[in-house]
Amino acid sequence: MAAASGKSVLFVCLGNICRSPIAEAVFRKMATDSGVVDKWVIDSGATSDWNIGSFPDARGLACLRRHGIDSDHRARQVTKQDFESFDYILCMDESNLSDLKRKANSIKNLKAKIELLGSYDPENELIIQDPYYGSDKDFETVYEQCVRCCSVFLEKNS
Incomplete structure (x- = not known):
């Protein structure tokens, strides 16, 4: 799953329809704008199985569009393989962290x-x-947090 001689990141929240797809889209745009997207595997997933196959929340997609970002993500649940193939799994809250650990x-x-x-x-x-x-x-608050966090994460991993 990881890019050849690259890095990989999986963003995770409870349902993979609000926070993690926003983080994924924000990070993908930053990596694209920085010219390094081809060095990354970027995805997002859920700790739950509630929304598998669903598009992100319409409010999240509208927020991304206001900032010039598109997403065609479909919700999926984190798999065993994700733990074995991704370099980083970045989650949104203590409950996600506890579930993932x-x-x-x-x-x-x-x-x-x-x-x-x-x-x-x-x-x-x-x-x-x-x-x-x-x-x-x-x-919008989630978007702003993701922008700040993804910017620092990308900078530390470039």
């Missing part, structure tokens, strides 16, 4: 470094709150 305990060939995406936030906002039950403003 529990699943990682059963992986023999664990490769992925599992972290909170917010650990890269220069404003030290560690948790990226789920905007699902919120407003367009909450999706």
